[in-house]
Amino acid sequence: MAAPDMNTPVLECNNVSISYYTRAGEIPAVVDFNLKVMPGEAVGIVGESGCGKSTVALAVMQYMGKNGAIVGGEIKFMGRDMRTMSEEELRDIRGSRISMVYQEPMASLNPSMLIREQLNEVLIYHEGISDEEASKRSIEMLDAVRLPDPERVMDSFPHQISGGQQQRVVIAMALLSKPQLLLLDEPTTALDVTVEAGVVELIKDISKRFGTSMIYISHNLGLILETCDKIAVMYSGEAVEFGTVNQVFDEMRHPYTRGLFNSIPLPGADRYSRPLVPIRGQLPLPHERPTGCNFGPRCDHFKDGVCNVEALHMQDVAGQKGQQVRCERYLSIDWEAAKPKAVAGDGVNYGKTVLQVKNMQKYYEVHDRSLKALISGKASRFVKANEKLDFEAREAETVAIVGESGCGKSTFAKVMLGLETATGGEVILNGQEIGQISVHKRTPQMVGSMQMIFQNPFETLNPSHTVGSQISRVLRMFGVAKSKEDALEKTYKLLDMVKLPRDFAQRRPRQLSGGQKQRVGIARAFAGEAQVVVADEPVSALDVSVQAAVTGLLTDIQRERRTTMLFISHDLSVVRYLADRVVVMYLGQIMEQGNTDDIYSPPYHPYTEALLSAVPIADTSITKKHIVLEGELPSPMNPPSGCPFQTRCPRKIGSICETDLPEVKDLGNGHKIMCHLSEEDLRAMEPVIAMPSDKKKSAASKSPGRVKAALAAASIAAIPGTAPKPAAQDKPVKKAVAKKPAAKKSAAKKPAAKKPAARKAGPERLKKARGKADDLKLISGVGPKLEQTLNKLGFWHFDQIASWRKADIAIVDDELSFKGRIERDDWVKQAKALARK
Amino acid sequence: MLQLAGKRLVQMALIMLTVSLLLFLAFEADKYSLAGKVLGQYSTEDQRLLWLEQNGYNAPFVQRYFTWVFNAARGDFGESVQFATPVSKLLKDHLLNTAVLGGLVFTITVSIALVLGVLSGIAEGSPRDRGITVLAVITTSIPEFASATILVAIFVFWLDILPGTSPFSNGLTWADANQLVLPVMVLVIYNFGYYTRMTRASMAEVMTSQYVRTAILKGLPYKRVILRHGLRNALIAPFTVMILQLNYLLSGVIVTEVFFSYKGFGKLLYEAALFGDIFVIEACAMVAVFIAVFSQFVSDIGYTLLNPRIRFS
């Protein structure tokens, strides 16, 4: 195809309708969908589960499976209608001009083929080049997606690399033959938050580097804000609003979009300043959509005779170029009034301490049955799933336990509930040690006073029994209800409590929606008059619009009954809304704990800081630091020595982090941090999230566009290969602990004179190594990450470091924001020795 | 890998040992009844006691068991009462015949099943798929002795083109090869259905997998998608199951041999069972179990070799 013309849209969907044919008849999955993607543009599609996002993506690929069909409209790629293309032409386009990245990287890679082969075949079949040439290009591409050691990755099977790496491989595969359009269908949903941040960073970079247009599908508004220029909001098979990111985020003109924003937690706000407002009701099934506006039954602005007359069409929003909505009444709605209003906080007064966890340890013994292990006598090792957990919870208090997968959250829950017994330490409930007592040995009162709410709504209820029988079983077990009639009566009360109709008692779980099932789960947990309720990610599997309702219900019940709640989550923005105290865990250990406000503002533990910055924020007025953690989560089977976070910590001091487990520092008010950083260093940290109310950021909030540009600039800086242009060295390029978006400001804060002066004093800094760079990692305390950073600062050789003066050290320390002068002196000494060799 | 093989071998030995103990318990725990079986109904009490004395049956049970196991491991299973020849010699001849029949059946069945299974799996829900599936269900519903009856009626009595029994009186010769046709047909008919459905299910599952979708959306030619991405993964499961099924095939072979008077392992076992020829039964059972356990071993190892997820972890 000819060089892309900047004025022809790469993709144009006009009035596309897509249906699936099932036994129940035709299911209109997508109706009247319009979209235009210009060259280099990134368009986001956002919507809840089942609204038709993936269907749109697959339709663009012209791949509808056996029972799907595009029943109307046209899809034009580079000006040509794809429906007129032959199978042959389509095959030519797929994988080379349009390619796709999928939600589950593991499932979308062939498990029995080497990655080399899976990558090469794209080039071999599309460009007809030789295998060697293809390998070369593949390696280059793996490098470009920032995979460490591309050669090794090439010769691996998919299961041999981690999830984040797999997703990078899939992205590399999609980019290999430089497509004009890249479709990303929830590319980070299956990944951990900190790993997600890295992949998002990469995706943002792609369109800039390759000029690729993107369609980014997600249910997460924050991710769309980070990656896209324009956004289409879908609801129940229709696009309901379209516009630039700023138009839709700040000036949305559709009640559903408004509702969506009102119901998601924002990291900058808490439950008082901006309470969550759920959207009532639930998504209609595709074949049960109402006439007229699909959102009608859930819309607060619904007007009979206007909204439910005939199918609505997208209309241009007056005064907003390019913005469109599918709402008849958008002009007559008071949009300011629709924003959630702050409420007066009613401070909870906590009661006595209910739960004390003291030095709790849980080790699992794993048996290594390999011959080698048997011979060497190391046949069994211990996995430290929980190490020295230490915290308390009071009556009516919500303690959140935050961490990524494998950090030991679930193990902790299991010990609490007696499914496992602690290996060491104590768990004291109401003055009684329970950590060593398994659930079968607990008295019914003990069991009843500690209950759990589970994560997956589809698994939380037994599909074979009615809702009522499952609740009454609990009532009888804990002796709350004495007779059958009593149990039934109390079951009804519980259903009332979770705002479900009483006749749900006779229903089976299959007949309930996800949110309703979760409500039953809550009723069940509170049935035994629990004192402590452990909630394991209770809303993370629910649709965004019902999440708020369930969370609200949960906290209301908990406060009213003065129950203690342990809320397990990976999502720091949800936690901020409901927790009084937060415990941050990493690899089985508590990194930081404290009151919610203390956790969300500096001083931070470096891991908390990274987690906070990794949470995508759906608010254009908020700016945040971008901290992209390198590497993958270490396996709990094989944790690093010293500080658990040491392998990924951007603030790592040096070898002390690798050798010694840090002490827990008490910063007062119960705020405890486990880190080697000194208290001054901790206190010197800046907030990760900057609110528009911060005066110095007011400029940024007025023009969110500029902020975005700055964000982008900051992100580029963090990418090796793009940033270290000589000019960039003037800017304080912080590797990993990257710049805050308002780059100019923080640059100005620094004594500008310092740098030129320093440059004269020290060794010459080089853009490139003289010949082969020395392996700076030989200096103890310098890891691969620090080495890269040093390179970026222009240090490549031992002799350069050997001739460092005080000023150089100051600069390095300053630039890296790593403290530890003594350590640097040591570097110099070592470098001298190494240079002599 | 070696480790897995070692582990499996130990398991195999354990199973064989258990089986041998069970067999020994079942047949030789009561030595008086054993003597009666060996010497015949009309032997006198004294004859039996003498026989027990002479053959070392008065030794303690444990010692007898270990002697027996030891001899069995060397291939010495004693002497057949019915034929008055060493059991090992009987076994050898009959096993060979069975191997010929079994081998032929296995090869043919697997070939048919793979072709049909793949053809139906790649077009799940199509008329072709439905046709093949229904055919497979029908044929697996007709047990060997029933299909043998029907086939004999057709090919022997009606068309008169094949012999109705397969005694191979002159040994296995080419001239008599037509005697093999019916037994092979019977076994293939009964067994290919199951194999086909296995292959179909596996292929259909792979075809709906995300990585096949990825391969299609990478713009690869259809042939490459099927052959390289589909088949390779789809054949892992059927491979394992087919080898595991050797066990069941053996059951069918026994019936078929009895039906067609084919002088194989199965007929030997069956006749020994009717006659009460204990040593032959023991030997045949041990051999059958060995074949079953060994095929399981092969299937496990094969699965590991075929599946990189297990091979490299």
Next chain:
Amino acid sequence: MTDTTAEQSNTPDTAKGLARFLAAFGLLRESWVGMIGLFLVSFWVLVAIFVDLLPLQDPLAQTRGAINLAMLTEDKTGVMHWMGTDDRGRDLLARLLHGSRVVLFWSTLATIVAYSVGMIMGVTAGYRGGWWDEIISFIGNVLLSFPQIVLLLVILTAFGPNSNVGIWMNTALGLDKTIVSGALIIVAITFSTAPQVARIVRGIVLDLKTRDYIAAAEVRGEGPLWIMLVELLPNARGPLIVDACLRLGYVIITIALLGFLSLGLPPPDPDWGKMISDGRQWGYNGLNMMLWPALAISSLVLGLNLLADGLREISLRD
């Protein structure tokens, strides 16, 4: 425990359960394969139940001089033998239809016993894990390492009616010969079938036990028995019903096969397998005797297999 079980399934619920069960069969209408299967199976079941009411000859009565008659022939006394007669002059149609009762009775009983044992083994191994699993799986592996017929032959020769055990049961316990053989057949089939059932159940349970509702039950302190029987098994019923249909088919084949090998139920009760082997001795003349039972077994097993297929098809839909 009893009263709580009642609570889980109070009366209106049972009625509803029945309604749902019937509705499931109603769904079968959408699978023509399943419908054919259902038809074949119902045919034989109805025959087995009502065979006494049918205007048939006495299946045991031997008509002199009417040996090995071809189908649709009258004997000298003017009685019509629709399917002919066997080598003792007994009416084949009568024997065939009466045989269905024998086959279905013993095979259903054997399947139920084998299934119960297999389910208990499988659920215990799967849910309990650890040593329970190791031991149960080992027993299963030992039994499964016998080709089925070999196991049957070994059990029936070592403990058959003519063995010490068989004779003891017959004399000391005073059990009828048919019952002794029948019991032994059931035991033998249980030994060969239960491990297979156990394997399937174990697989399903291993999958189900990671569900949150099992954790919920554990968290509220339910005992293992409750969890296995009330929380786990009901959810395994879908695949197990399908499997039970197939399994019943195999058991029917096995019982007929034992009859064919003359190891089955003692004569003179009609037994399809035995009928085939009786016919085999007569060469061409016995063809009539062999073909009918062969078709009967095949049609019954086919019915069960098609039914299983239909049930699987509809269960996959939702």
